[in-house]
Amino acid sequence: MRTLFTLLFLYMGMLMFGQTSDRTVIASAGGQLVSKFQNVSFTIGESAVGYVSDVLSIDQGFWASEGILVIPISPEEPELQIRVFPNPVVEELTVTTAGNELLAMHIFSVNSKRVLVQLVQETRLEHKIDVSHITKGVYILQLFIKGKGLKEYKIIKN
Template identity: 35%
Template sequence: MNNTIIPVPANFRGYDQAQRDRFFGVLEIPVPFSLLNTNNQISVQLPDTGGHISSVALQVFNFSKNILSVNDYTFENDKVITVYPNPVDEELSLQSTSENILNATALIYTASGKLVQKQTIPNLNSKINVSNLTKGIYFIQISKENKKLKSIKFSKK
């Protein structure tokens, strides 16, 4: 892969069809993300004669970032939206230096993605009552005009 030798696993999907002249199986070769480029060169060398490769598919499962975590997004002209305290007990505070946050929507989701609370942000320093939430991990997403502006993971005591 891109001039780096990667050991090929001995196992494959399907079973050894030794009685057949031709056999089609799927061999999955794990490739570290760090070896991937925008344009990749892939070559596979078979240890025995008569083997053929009918197709190659590159499917990425490991990413440069943890895709299960929520990324921070900022307003185009803002650069700062703060959510605190974390962990929280009763009230979550939202603070911004930009008026772009005015009338945005705060959506609170469980770790499994269920929407549990929704509130409009009326001013630059707003509070969200989360006392009704059970103890656990949540995500607050700040959105305006159907555009996600920021998402933050927080825990409820």
């Protein structure tokens, strides 16, 4: 009887099959780099996990919509010659603008609380910010530059 049940379970196990989820990569490119000590295989594509079958199925892969937007990064835009020093700062932070007109300076804590707002009334090459009243920590300095937008710097207060 025990042998009969064992054979019955083995036979039922062979008849049953389930869905398998295999991890595969749909690669558009790739290659293999081999040296004496290392072997590196790589692919450029996306990983896909899905139902594997023998029949043709359109249920795996990446479906791109028609609304793809590509925003190019313009290398022609010159880098702003702005220096913020000393960093870490103790009492006074110096911002040199190298000819860029500064409109305002804001300092935010890392939890987005505005700590300081300083509007710039005159065009100068060097601006001083008194940070002696600010507690020790990490802050974000936002500089609003005329015609150039917003520039941010991480400041450490000791």
